[in-house]
Amino acid sequence: MAHSYTPGLRVAKRTVIQKDRILPLKGEVVKKVGEIISRDEIVAKTDLPGNISTMNIVNLLGIQADEIGQFMKKNVGDSFEKNEIIAENKSFIKWFSTQIKAPIKGSIESVSNVTGQVLLRQPPLPIEVQSYINGKVIEVVPNEGVIIETVCSFIQGIFGIGGETWGTLKFAVTSSDEELDVSKITSEYKDCVIVGGAFADYNAIQKAIEVGVKGIIVGGIKDEDLRKLLGYDLGVAITGSENIGITVVLTEGFGKMNMAKRTWNCLKDRENSTASISGATQIRAGVIRPEIIIPYDDADLDHSAMEEREAKPVVIGNSVRIIRQPYFGKIGEVTELPSALCAIESETHARVLMVKFDDGEIVTIPRANIELIEE
Amino acid sequence: MSKDIQAIIATDCGSTTTKAILIEKKDGEYRQTFRGEAPTTVEAPFEDVTKGVLNAIQEVEELSGRTILDGDKIITEVNGSTGVDAYISTSSAGGGLQMMVAGAIKTMTAESAQRAALGAGAIVMDVLASNDKRLPHQKIERIRQLRPDMILLSGGTDGGTITHVVELAEYVGAADPKPRLGMSYQLPVLYAGNIKARDQVKEILNEKMALTITDNLRPTLEEENLMPARLEIQNLFLEHVMAQAPGYKKLMSMVNVDIMPTPAAVGEIMQTISQIHNINVIGVDIGGATTDVFSVIGEIFNRTVSANYGMSYSISNVLADATMKNVMRWLSFDLDEKEIRDRIKNKMIRPTTIPQSLEELKMEQAIAREALRLSFEQHKLLAVGLKGVQQSRSIADVFNQENTGQSIIKMMDLDMIVGSGGVLSHAPRRSQSMSMMIDSFLPEGVTAITVDSIFMMPHLGVLSRIDKNIASEVFEKDCLVYLGTCIAPSGQAKKFGQKIMNFKINMGGKTIEESINFGELKLFHLGLGETAEVELIPTRNFDVGSGKGKIHKQMVKGGVVGLVIDGRGRPIAFPDDHDEKQELVKKWNHTLELYPA
Structure with missing residues (x-):
């Protein structure tokens, strides 16, 4: 029972999403239902009592x-x-x-x-909530904020650091398995969100901060580099408030890992559009994953509809990513779903599935160790 | 009451899973018969905890054949295979009860307040004290930032300081923190301090917050009175915090006794067991995010929660605090440090994965040892005698000049360790659970080691409020799995291989006479339900229960693993040489049959 739910990260080329834009305490909502707004507009404001x-x-x-x-x-x-x-x-x-x-x-x-x-x-401190994405106000939560709907490309990352930001989406590498090194970061990426491939090292991220890059989307980074960037060892995955001058979204995890083809292609399709990204990650109690939202500014927001989504069970033919050693990071197709518990190498009895990799190899993997690559 | 009870359904609403168990009277004895589980439904799109509860109970119905539900109502009258006598529940959904506590002096009232809150099942986010070296504005800022579910304000013995207490009330009032759940309800504040300061505290906080006043938790320096505060915390938890969580009002109307915070219920069963068997017990529940440690020593109950030590969400924090060196000492092979760090971070961000390879399992169990060790160290720091107490000393005490505030946990006096939580309850081999607990808790002398089979301690804790005997019976028969007994001489030898104890074991009609050397482990298969008489003769630097070099005789219980004689010293000694260390760890693993060859 406990393992029947298979978590998946969304990679959608075109979808409708809704974002809550809510104040931390009650205040004034300045937008109305139906208004079309852009990402830098203020939707609600309040005064935080002074210190x-x-x-x-x-x-x-x-x-x-x-x-x-x-x-x-x-x-x-x-x-x-x-x-x-x-x-x-x-x-x-x-x-x-x-x-x-x-x-x-x-x-x-x-x-x-x-x-x-x-x-x-001390006098109150004003707080303002921006729209963060281009879209339409579909609901006002009285005294708290608004809900915005947009038609966009939507990609969830696995982990991120840094808060909400946006910029033009540019590619600093030419393939999903290429590494983003310091030589590839130039001043032409100032104020942009750049896409790396499999990996970005500390020097590359540092150079990006120096030239004023707004965000990096990349397969993986090293934990060692994360520690250097933050100045401390991150003990619990609650992020988003880091103030390091850049937002980083990892699509795969820690270490060198090729960015999933589907993610890469989805981003590539939207090159030169404006991407809103957030590194905020919270794994406990109400999971928050980092996100990349690239609105289609020409979409007809009056006739868009949010699709009903529910957690789907994994089925034969699904594309999955292995998320634990010894096959960590590999992507394959589900070929078999035996229902009986099966003893794996560690002698744990677990529900498993068979996955076929591109090279034809078929391996047995605990169901808990895969992630669905969702459309 | 127990004579009449035929069946009880109990649920525990965890953050992710709601677990239901059925307890039935079969052939004159109470047994846990069936269990079911379903995802907890506190969050969107369901936002009603009772949906998950009903789903879990439905699974029990399907498995047991007993009809428990009539639509979405529980049938609380037994008629053959229909209905149950009572429905009870615990809850830790929504992150449990998060509190902030305050007291005048850090090591006195503030520490007592912390013990009161932890014992009531809370996570203590911060402890404020007049002398905690933070400036007033820093304290106010901190209260505001943390957004606790509840604040416990104490301070001053009755008739003692008023100024410090009022000062703390002023800080709380000025911060005016907003509760975590629900923007519009008033934050509950419990005052359990100097009775002489009640009026002033009321004046400052009454309008801004939901203030409740109860007995002083430290009426005199020599006396700690935590029960009134603990009970009031649980009442406020139900009235204010739980009532805000989706569906809980409905759940509260379904249960026959008040819903308890999960850790408070675990504490309750630990105390029941300790009382009934007259034993000192330590319990641990290691989860993905937090590790709870409970102790009942004599009549004193303590609980601590290490909020950031766990096996998934907080695994990275364990590594950061324990250091790589301490984790690696438990492994008999080398791994690249950078690679390990990346793997651990990947476990943190994908917390539901399980170790597929043996190497991964060993790695995870090495980290578990350190998480348990660190959590237990934190527990020992709080499970102490009262500080600042005047002690009357006899002439004999002159030679035993112990300070006040010493840890009350003496490993030699401990009778039993109970482990629970995924990494202990679901380890592929039971010997792995036993080894992890011995390595992290370092029991001394003779100690029984057990695990909670399917994590039913919370259910039994709340059941003990209805009937202590049924709870205890099910605990012994179905909840506890006896792994065996650990016999560990306490002390250190100068070199590995030196003899530290001779021993005789009388079991099954035969006598085994052997000795154990420093750095060695031995395992004897003494099965479940079997007992043995042991005679232990330690060398003059070692103590096994009766003093250094003194003979100790005792009956010991067997279990699914057996009798472990641990000659590794306390603390466990490791060779300095890297290769020798790995060789020794390999030997220990082999002796305890921890992993496949």
Whole structure:
């Protein structure tokens, strides 16, 4: 039962997708249902409450906490400018009075007559959510955001780093098994999303950051290079907020692996179009995979329809990718689906299938170790 | 009540799978008879946990022939092969209960608060304390960022500090974090601190948050009172957190006793077993993302969760924290380090894959040893006596100047280790599970090693709330698989091969008299249900339960693996030479019959 579901990454030449564009907290939605919008337009905005600073006024004035009210010049909710006096210890002799000036601009959040602490809140920070893809607003979630629909080429990666970005799709290599090395990165790719083949090394990615490439789509990178790029060893696959100056989407995994032909061809068809990409990956609880969305700007968005998709069981003839050693990264066709459990080399009893590779070799693989290559 | 009960259906709603088990009275004894499972349906497109529950129960119906469902209702009246007496459930779906705790002093009330939250089945995202060296704005920022499901605020003994507690309440109030689930409901905050600060805490938090007040979890420095806080956490979990999750209101109306967080239920069964048999137990549940460790030592129950040590989602983190050297020490062959790193990252991003080759299996089990070791180390740090307590000392104690806050886990006093989780419960050979547990927990003296056959501890934990005896009976008969007993003299020898213990084993009417050398392992086949009397005579630097060099006699239980005599020292000693080390590991693997030749 547990292994009957076969995960697959989508590679679709032309499909309809919907994207939620939602604020992290409630705010104002600025687009309406039916509006056609472009990727850089703002769809919703809000103010994030400002950061808090604390001041222990009681200690600074040398008074008792329960007396604090008498010494405050500003009360809860009052606004103040930077260096404005917020509390004062008056004395008959002016020289002996102590004035407490606000270290920041903001407002008084709270005044405590127990701890003597005054909390100052900085002005709110505006947050805006952009459309990220060209498309049509099909639904407004009141106070939260919108749902955008688009007709596009859609490719899911297996892992990525870096957030949402977009740029013209360019090819820096000529085949899916070619490696993207530093010599292939030139300034002509500034602001572009570039496609590599089987592998990109640290120097190539670093050069891409230097010339201002927005994103790289490639088969694999080395874990060692990922550590160098991030400056730390990634322990848990929750990414998307890295700030390294580029977004990287891996289509196959870690190590050198030819980009799947279908992925390569799908991207090749859309060369020179604008691709919106995101490296955000989350493997736990509600899986998020990195994505490449290349909208067809000439599509008729009024007559598009989202297709119903459900997880399909694997069947004979399916194209699958092996996702674990000893055949890791190889792509083949399912030739047999025995239903009985079968003992594999590790002595584990698992449900298996037979896969035929291009060279004619047929191997037995646990069903848990394959991925469907989906249209 | 147990006399009347004929059948019980129990489910555990995990993040990915909902597991149902049927417990029935057959020939006068309670047994777990059938099980079914189905994908959990908390997320879109279903967004109703009960769908997965009904699917899992339906599978049990099909297998058992017992009619349990009437449409989408559970028949809770037994009539022959129709109906069950009760339906019970646990849940960890949606990432479980994620909490933040706060206390005045890091090693005192904050630590007690952490123990309370963990014992209630929560994942503790962060521990705030007045003296945790973070600046106020950093604390506020942290609370805001983490978006916990619930906050436990403690601090001050009754009549003690008020200022520090109020200060923490002010930070929580200022951060005003939004709950993880549902943008619009109020975040539950449980106050379990100084009773004298209750009014001030109410004033600060009452309007902004769903504040609940309960007994102080540390009323005096010498006393920890965690139960009221733990029970209140579980109530709030049901009322606030679970009620937000899709379908849970419906599920709550279906069950006969309150739904428990999965780890809290596992803790419950561990405590029941420890009480009934009067033994000290350590339990571990190693999952894909997290590893939970439970201990019941004397009457003290502790649970820790190592949120980022697991065998798939968090596997990369295990390698990062354990270091490659520690993982590689368990292998008898070389692998390229860079290659291993890539493979482990690939397992992280494709967590459902299974080891196909023997080499991959060995690699995965080496990492499991390290994940278990690290999680247990974290557990020992929290399972400690109360810190800051004044100790009265007699003249005898002068020579035993132990500080307060020592770990209460003494491996020599431990009676049983219970393992569960995929890598232990589903290892191709049971000897592999036993070996992994011995290598990571390092039991000393005489310790029984067991595994949970099909991960039914959560179900039995919540069952023990209905009937402790039924839960215990099923636990012994169907849940626990006795792997065997490990006998490990504690100590270190100067060189490998040096004799460290003579021993006699009386089993099946014959006596075996042998000795064990340093660095050696021996396996004797003592089967399931069989017992043996052992007489252990360690050399003067080794202790096997009665003191260094002292003779120790005991009855031991067999199991599906048998009796393991572990002469490798504590901690396990490895030769410095690379080739010698690999040769020795090969020998250990061979002795325990871990892998095919």
